[in-house]
Amino acid sequence: MKPGVRVLAVSGGVGGAKLALGLARVLPPAELAVLVNTGDDFTHLGLRICADLDTVLYTLAGVVNTTQGWGRADESFGFMDELRRQGGPDWFLLGDRDLVLHVERSRRLAAGETLTQIMADLAYRFGLTTRLLPMTDAPVATLLDTSVGQLEFQHYFVRLRSIPEVQRLHYAGAAQARPSDDLLTLLRSRTLETIILCPSNPYLSIDPILAVPGMRAALRAAAVPIVAVSPLVGGRAVKGPTTKIMQELGIEISSLAIASHYAGLIDGLLVDESDARTELTGSVAKEFSKLGIVVDTARTLMSTLDDRRRLAEVALNFAKRLRPTESRTAPKSWSGSV
Numbered sequence: 219m220k221p222g223v224r225v226l227a228v229s230g231g232v233g234g235a236k237l238a239l240g241l242a243r244v245l246p247p248a249e250l251a252v253l254v255n256t257g258d259d260f261t262h263l264g265l266r267i268c269a270d271l272d273t274v275l276y277t278l279a280g281v282v283n284t285t286q287g288w289g290r291a292d293e294s295f296g297f298m299d300e301l302r303r304q305g306g307p308d309w310f311l312l313g314d315r316d317l318v319l320h321v322e323r324s325r326r327l328a329a330g331e332t333l334t335q336i337m338a339d340l341a342y343r344f345g346l347t348t349r350l351l352p353m354t355d356a357p358v359a360t361l362l363d364t365s366v367g368q369l370e371f372q373h374y375f376v377r378l379r380s381i382p383e384v385q386r387l388h389y390a391g392a393a394q395a396r397p398s399d400d401l402l403t404l405l406r407s408r409t410l411e412t413i414i415l416c417p418s419n420p421y422l423s424i425d426p427i428l429a430v431p432g433m434r435a436a437l438r439a440a441a442v443p444i445v446a447v448s449p450l451v452g453g454r455a456v457k458g459p460t461t462k463i464m465q466e467l468g469i470e471i472s473s474l475a476i477a478s479h480y481a482g483l484i485d486g487l488l489v490d491e492s493d494a495r496t497e498l499t500g501s502v503a504k505e506f507s508k509l510g511i512v513v514d515t516a517r518t519l520m521s522t523l524d525d526r527r528r529l530a531e532v533a534l535n536f537a538k539r540l541r542p543t544e545s546r547t548a549p550k551s552w553s554g555s556v
């Protein structure tokens with residue numbers, strides 16, 4: 219009999235993939251599934267690029283370029299060199315091996331396969347037993363209203379290096395999307411024990427997932443503890459524009475703001491030990507408990523594989539100490555220790 223999935227990680231790209239890798243190293247990989255943001259997906263040079271899915275795929279398969287956190291380690295750039303010579307757009311780097319995934323995915327989508335089916339097959343071909351689940355099979359695009367106009371995510375993030383000031387975020391297509399049947403089946407399965415929101419950007423990477431109608435309700439109805447790992451370390455994001463966007467959107471940069479953002483969804487928030495001294499004492503601690511969120515601390519910086527494994531273990535143990543909130547539908551068969 220195939221083993222069931224016990225843990226669902228919810229992830230964006232680089233930062234989330236690091237924790238997903240830690241989880242895949244401390245759990246039997248087939249007992250882990252990763253629900254991945256597709257709001258960063260876009261069509262470029264006629265190809266469907268699914269940046270976060272590919273980042274998680276390459277990371278779990280051990281072929282990622284660990285210096286940059288995306289793309290492949292063993293890569294050549296003949297296509298890019300020639301594209302540049304021909305005057306094509308060269309701001310988005312596509313390595314020769316990486317390109318194959320975009321070409322194949324585009325071909326298969328055009329032939330009528332779903333993104334869920336394609337990613338399941340690609341994961342299998344890369345030797346993974348961990349399921350990679352796109353947040354939906356419908357096209358959804360994270361759009362940013364900025365000081366230089368409306369931008370698709372990759373144009374904001376890569377082409378303009380996150381420099382424009384962000385005024386508002388939209389998830390175009392989300393209202394017409396729905397969670398895939400595979401994801402809903404997993405969320406209803408009796409084997410699922412824990413959901414972990416990885417330390418991805420809450421606004422750019424996790425919100426597009428939660429914007430899919432029915433997603434929040436389906437995650438909550440799983441009636442398992444949901445733990446988020448804060449992306450802040452010492453009041454700053456490790457990588458990417460998280461704190462810049464929080465500032466521009468007028469959101470206080472604190473673990474409490476992250477907790478408020480996820481209130482009603484998560485049961486526990488894991489914050490970095492460097493934020494604990496300043497944020498988890500006195501009146502702030504009371505604010506967390508008003509939100510119904512239990513807070514714990516850990517070293518959340520993931521520089522090495524050991525860091526990733528250790529944080530995965532801490533997050534799983536933290537979840538075991540939590541019961542899903544009362545507001546959820548009745549637990550299926552709660553067996554966690556108290």
Ligand code: FO1
Pocket residue numbers: 230231232258267268269270272273288289309310311312316372375376
């Ligand atoms: N990130 C960059 O900073 N520059 C790039 O040229 C770039 C190309 C690229 C190609 C394929 C792919 O799957 C990812 C790529 N990324 C690139 C990463 C990506 O834009 C971001 O890391 C994520 O979308 C944010 O989570």
